[in-house]
Amino acid sequence: MTTLERNEKLIQLALLMIALSAISILAIITLFIFKEGMPIMFKYGVNKFLFGLDWYPTEQSFGLLPMIIGSLAVTAGSLIIGIPFGLACAIFLTEFSSLRLRQIIKPIIELLAGIPSVVYGFMGVIILVPFIREHLGGSGLSVLAASIILGIMILPTIISISIDSLQAVPRSYREGSIALGATKWQTTKMVTLPSAKSGIIASIILGMGRAIGETMAVIMIAGNAVSIPHSVLDPVRTLTSNIALEMGYASGEHRQALFATGVILFIIIMILNTIANATAAKQRTK
Amino acid sequence: MDNRKWREIKQQMGFLALRTSALIIFIILGILLYFLFVRGIKVINWGFLTKMPENGMTSGGIFPAILGTFYLTMGAILFALPLGIMAAIYMTEYAVQGKVIRLIRIGISNLASVPSIVFGLFGLALFVNYCKFGVSILSGSLTLGIMILPVIIRASEEALLLVPNGFREASLALGATKWQTIYKIVLPNAIGGIITGAILGVGRVAGETAPILFTAATFYTMKLPNSVFSEVMALPYHIYALMTEGSHPKEQKAIAYGASLVLIVLVLGINMIAIVIRNYYRRKKKW
Numbered sequence: 001m002t003t004l005e006r007n008e009k010l011i012q013l014a015l016l017m018i019a020l021s022a023i024s025i026l027a028i029i030t031l032f033i034f035k036e037g038m039p040i041m042f043k044y045g046v047n048k049f050l051f052g053l054d055w056y057p058t059e060q061s062f063g064l065l066p067m068i069i070g071s072l073a074v075t076a077g078s079l080i081i082g083i084p085f086g087l088a089c090a091i092f093l094t095e096f097s098s099l100r101l102r103q104i105i106k107p108i109i110e111l112l113a114g115i116p117s118v119v120y121g122f123m124g125v126i127i128l129v130p131f132i133r134e135h136l137g138g139s140g141l142s143v144l145a146a147s148i149i150l151g152i153m154i155l156p157t158i159i160s161i162s163i164d165s166l167q168a169v170p171r172s173y174r175e176g177s178i179a180l181g182a183t184k185w186q187t188t189k190m191v192t193l194p195s196a197k198s199g200i201i202a203s204i205i206l207g208m209g210r211a212i213g214e215t216m217a218v219i220m221i222a223g224n225a226v227s228i229p230h231s232v233l234d235p236v237r238t239l240t241s242n243i244a245l246e247m248g249y250a251s252g253e254h255r256q257a258l259f260a261t262g263v264i265l266f267i268i269i270m271i272l273n274t275i276a277n278a279t280a281a282k283q284r285t286k
Numbered sequence: 287m288d289n290r291k292w293r294e295i296k297q298q299m300g301f302l303a304l305r306t307s308a309l310i311i312f313i314i315l316g317i318l319l320y321f322l323f324v325r326g327i328k329v330i331n332w333g334f335l336t337k338m339p340e341n342g343m344t345s346g347g348i349f350p351a352i353l354g355t356f357y358l359t360m361g362a363i364l365f366a367l368p369l370g371i372m373a374a375i376y377m378t379e380y381a382v383q384g385k386v387i388r389l390i391r392i393g394i395s396n397l398a399s400v401p402s403i404v405f406g407l408f409g410l411a412l413f414v415n416y417c418k419f420g421v422s423i424l425s426g427s428l429t430l431g432i433m434i435l436p437v438i439i440r441a442s443e444e445a446l447l448l449v450p451n452g453f454r455e456a457s458l459a460l461g462a463t464k465w466q467t468i469y470k471i472v473l474p475n476a477i478g479g480i481i482t483g484a485i486l487g488v489g490r491v492a493g494e495t496a497p498i499l500f501t502a503a504t505f506y507t508m509k510l511p512n513s514v515f516s517e518v519m520a521l522p523y524h525i526y527a528l529m530t531e532g533s534h535p536k537e538q539k540a541i542a543y544g545a546s547l548v549l550i551v552l553v554l555g556i557n558m559i560a561i562v563i564r565n566y567y568r569r570k571k572k573w
Contacts, residue, residue, distance in 0.1 A: 004463060012380055019376035021388055022369045022439065025432060026397050029408050036411060048430045065460045088307030096301060107561055112315065114486075114557040116493025118522040119546050123318050125529055126539070153309060185297035206399070213401030215496040240403045240496075247410060247500055259411075269468060274445050 033266060037259035041275060055226045057246065057254040064261060066226050070143075070236035071212055073229055074222060077147025078154055078211040081203060085151070086158030090200075093159075094166040095188050106163070121220035124149040129221055136231035137145035141223035147232070149217050154207035161206060165199020166192060187203040198279045209269055215240040239265050299554070319550075326547025329540055339533075343506060343528070344537035348545050350510055354518030355510065355552075356493055358502060362434065362491045367484055370438030375441075378446040379468055391443075398436040403496040405433040407571025410500040424514040426502020433497055434487040441483020444482045445476040478567025485560035492552045495522040505531055 016261055018095055041049050044062060053061020055247030092103050169192050177187040193200075223235020224245060237245070243258050243265075288328030333347055340346030381387045419425040449472050457467040495503075503523035511518045528542040 008463050008465050015372055015376040015380060018369060018383075019373040022373035022435060023394075026394060026436060027404070029397070029400075029432065030410065031391075032408055033404060061468065066541070085311050088304045089311055092304040092308045094302060102527050110561065111554055111557055114489050114493070114553050116495070116522050116553055118493070118495045118525050119550050122525055122529060122542060122546050123322065127318065152311075152314065165422060183293050185300040186293065188300075206316060208536045209399050213399070213403075215403040216522070220526065220529060240401055243403050243407055244496060244499055247407060259407060262407050265401055265404055269400055270396055273399055277392070277395075279442075 008212060012278075014180030021200050030266070033259060033262050036256060036259075037263035038133055040253055040256040041260045041263070049257075051266075053228070055242075058251070060259040062253075062260070064239070064242075064264065066228050067239045067242045067265070068263070069228055070222070071238040071240070073143050073236055074146040074150055074218060074238060075208055075211040077143055077232070078150030079208060080268075081148060081151025082154045082158055082207055082211075086155050086203075086207070087162060087200065089155070090159045090162035090166060091188060091193070095164055095184070095192065106160070109156050109159050111185065113160070117153065117214055117216045118220075120149050120153055121217035124217060124221040132233070136233060139235065141221055141224065141235050142233045143222065143229050144232040146218050146222040146236070146238075149154060149221060150211045152208050153214065153217065153261065156212050157207040157210055158203045162196070162200050165196040165203070169195045177185045199245065201281040202276045205272050205279070209272045209276075212268060213265065215244050219244055313527075315322035319347055322543065322550065323519065323541075325543040329544030330547060334544055339506065339541075343532050343541070344534045345541075347546065348519075348521070348524060348541065350507065351519040351521045351524040351545065352548065353510060354503075354520040355522070355549075357423050357518060358426050358520055359488055359492045360395065361423060361514070362430035363488055365428060365431035365485070366435045366438050366487065370435050371442050371480060372420055374439050374446060375468060375473075378443050379472065380465070394436045398440060401496075402433060402494055403499075405429055406497040406499050406501060408432070409493055409497060420515060421500070421502060421504070421517045422515045423502060423511060423518055426498045426518070426520075427514075429497045429501045430491045430494060433494070434491055436482055437490070438487050441486070442476075442480045445479025445483065446472060448479060449475045452544060453521060472494055478570075480561045482567075483566040484561065485556060488554040488562065489553050492556065493522055493549060495520075498523060519553070521545055 037096050040062070044060070049062055049064050049181050050068065051065050051071050052061070054063045055066060056059045093105060097105075104191070128148060129140035131140075132138070132142060134147055136144070173191050173195060174187055177191040178184070182190070218238050219241040222238060222241065224237045224239050224241055225235040227234070229236045239261050247258055335347060335352065336349050337347030338349060377387060379513050406429060409425055409432070413419045413425035414421055415546070417425075419428075453471050453475065454467055457471045458464070462470070498520055502518055503520045504517045505519070505524070505527040507517065507519060525542050525545050528545065530540040532538050
């Protein structure tokens with residue numbers, strides 16, 4: 001074997017080792033979270049965890065239902081705000097605006113995706129929360145405040161992925177429709193949007209994942225009370241906030257219960273990703 | 287004729303709705319950023335950026351928080367970048383492209399979207415408690431590094447896959463070895479995408495709070511960090527703590543405005559560099 005060949009073999013071996021260690025680090029996280037979180041779920045019953053109403057972690061009462069509902073409530077709220085505005089913006093930019101405008105706005109949207117969540121939370125606390133308190137009542141720290149801020153936060157995700165899938169619709173579809181006498185608006189509504197449907201759905205699901213996983217913005221503006229909200233002005237605590245608020249001092253079973261909260265988050269995200277990947281793949285095969 | 291007019295009106299209404307929605311978004315964002323800028327710029331001066339906090343967080347500067355964020359970000363990148371790029375090289379250039387590698391890819395892209403607080407949980411359990419690194423720069427950097435590892439692997443892989451196969455074949459046909467081909471042909475052509483991914487990773491790490499909540503950050507420390515085992519102040523955590531802890535909300539809020547503006551300028555600046563570099567390489571691309 002020449003030196004050159006030996007070097008080649010060595011390099012390949014070294015790269016393999018590094019790749020394996022990177023991948024195993026990532027695998028270990030998954031295993032670790034599940035190993036720490038699963039036993040306590042089985043000890044007290046998965047049902048009690050998922051559907052229990054009482055969260056008194058120091059008295060062996062680990063009901064996560066209020067937090068699960070809290071997460072779902074703010075996520076649903078964020079979608080109600082994020083979907084119409086995000087889609088409108090994406091459709092406007094791809095179908096009805098000039099190339100110049102698009103070239104200016106797309107990087108701006110990408111930049112917005114980079115604003116740290118704690119800054120969104122801060123802006124929520126200083127602008128939105130007082131506004132809600134004065135005009136709508138309550139403390140202001142509420143489902144509504146969290147929904148609005150999260151809705152803004154998921155806009156870049158929805159807009160940029162929707163733009164990509166709208167641009168992937170072949171030009172000939174639009175030309176065919178216009179040649180048949182349809183207006184531009186009809187073409188968008190009846191030809192372009194249905195063709196880009198899977199990509200748009202994928203963008204919404206990914207936005208949803210971002211909203212569910214968001215911690216800092218929500219913790220600052222959602223109020224964090226462990227109770228099931230009865231109106232949009234009530235405070236809620238989400239799964240992510242639950243971890244962030246209590247991990248600092250938790251120990252023993254309390255700590256394990258927080259890992260169990262992490263497991264639930266993990267599983268939700270996995271399910272959402274799988275759906276998003278499947279729908280995105282559907283568009284590609286078309 | 288009537289029908290055509292109706293269609294025309296519908297189209298105009300549709301346009302209007304779309305344009306208004308797009309406008310509303312930018313107006314809202316504009317207002318938020320304007321607020322932040324106007325109130326933040328009043329607080330910021332040279333002293334604010336270079337001094338220690340004074341009088342129990344009610345005056346003075348945010349220097350330790352800026353320094354802490356710098357250390358944490360550097361640590362995370364030093365850990366994740368070489369590991370991520372080399373893993374990506376192996377996965378795209380050497381590994382057999384079958385079921386196993388596909389499964390690994392799916393796993394990696396799933397991990398890229400796991401909530402950052404879950405990484406914080408992991409970091410606390412593994413680095414702080416199990417490895418006994420304590421609440422420290424080391425624990426925080428490793429946690430942040432692991433969080434962006436999937437992002438860096440994915441970005442590097444994408445960049446490598448964009449290099450046309452013809453380049454590799456031509457190089458091999460000239461008698462170059464595999465590693466020579468990767469080192470001299472593939473990497474130089476993929477470097478733009480890899481750098482962009484890395485810089486975006488830096489931007490993300492600099493702004494993250496949840497992973498360092500229990501692994502690295504502290505609200506107040508009298509001294510600057512002197513080793514990787516020191517706990518540090520960090521900009522994003524500082525903003526959070528100013529708004530939720532302490533006993534002088536009014537004075538703290540003013541500082542939080544300044545700190546938010548500094549953080550946002552820092553992160554957006556980093557991202558802007560990434561976008562500029564990406565556009566530069568896109569234009570330069572030879573194929």
